[in-house]
Amino acid sequence: MANEINLKSSRLLLRSLLEENFQEFLELQKENNNLDWFQPKNDIKKIYQLIEEDKFNYIFSIILKNVNSFIGICGLKIIETKLRAEIFYALLSDFWGNGYGYEAINCLMKFAFSELSLNEITAHINNGNTRGWKVVERAGLKYMGQINVNNNDVMLFLINKKEYLNQNWY
Secondary structure (H helix, E strand, C coil): CCCCCEEECCCEEEEECCHHHHHHHHHHHHHCHHHCCCCCCCCHHHHHHHHHCCCCCEEEEEEECCCCEEEEEEEEEEECCCCEEEEEEEECHHHCCCCHHHHHHHHHHHHHHHHCCCCEEEEEEECCCHHHHHHHHHCCCEEEEEEEECCEEEEEEEEEHHHHHHHCCC
16 A cells, blocks of 8 residues: 555544455445445455555544544545545444544644645535534535535535634634
């Protein structure tokens, strides 16, 4: 795999998805309906191939630092002119409602705007995923309307670098 990247927040380690976490990732796919877009399903070899082919430019395991335990995935898919990325995350259900999604998103946005020099971050959230849209709104992304992605209507959220920097001026 490419160079491993580690990002840290107060409670989380975002580590480049490693082969050792593929089985846990498959378990996450089985329990989370909001990962239907992430193909392939149930095939470790295809997941490895997908990552090697760089379909998702940055995909991380979310590790709970105090117990060194896998709790989900998150990442950035660079799109268009390489100045915009789509952000995504998914957590094992046992870890919902603890602020881990919000913490992971913030860590990714800091990395995207400071290290990668991106100008915009978008998120596509399924209409029924109220937890998902609340997390991205809390992180500062603004609702932009409905769009159709792969024959599914989803909510589009966006934040640009200036808005991100303005919300984090302190």
